[in-house]
């Protein structure tokens with residue numbers, strides 16, 4: 406069984422399982438283009454200030470929020486979708502660590518995440534991000550069976566205004582997937598990320614524009 410797990414805030418290492426899972430599980434994007442990817446999780450608090458900040462900057466963000474949280478801030482999120490092209494992916498239904506469950510329960514959790522996001526946002530998620538970054542080979546099987554095209558981890562953490570790379574390096578590099586959360590500190594953290602991106606001459610892009618999706622999702 407292929408297992409990838411790390412604890413948030415301790416070791417920002419996403420299992421590099423590309424070779425073992427045919428590229429289905431990724432923590433960065435192999436690209437020649439000067440782009441990095443902002444992913445923002447959880448959405449427990451999308452304040453008016455953060456909402457306005459994202460809207461004013463029009464930065465492309467891939468959101469991995471829970472259905473309940475998207476629902477709570479539905480109007481703000483739907484406006485961000487319209488105004489900034491924000492995309493909404495699957496972060497499970499209840500934020501339980503899926504790798505601790507059997508296959509059947511993992512599948513139920515992930516498929517329910519899809520259905521709920523689609524119900525609120527009217528767009529179907531394409532990617533799954535396992536809560537806490539914990540996944541195993543059953544997660545891959547379950548996500549595929551729920552019609553998702555990738556499991557997306559991350560290789561850079563940027564909450565708290567500091568860039569922490571999984572490889573121990575500094576700054577940002579092309580293809581990085583940056584993890585942030587919907588906290589009150591998000592605008593301050595984004596400032597730091599934007600400064601680093603401009604220093605490295607990188608622009609922000611959406612994962613969906615750089616990861617080929619299947620022609621038709623089931």
Ligand SMILES: [Zn+2]
Nearest residue numbers: 446447536537
């Ligand atoms: Zn989360």
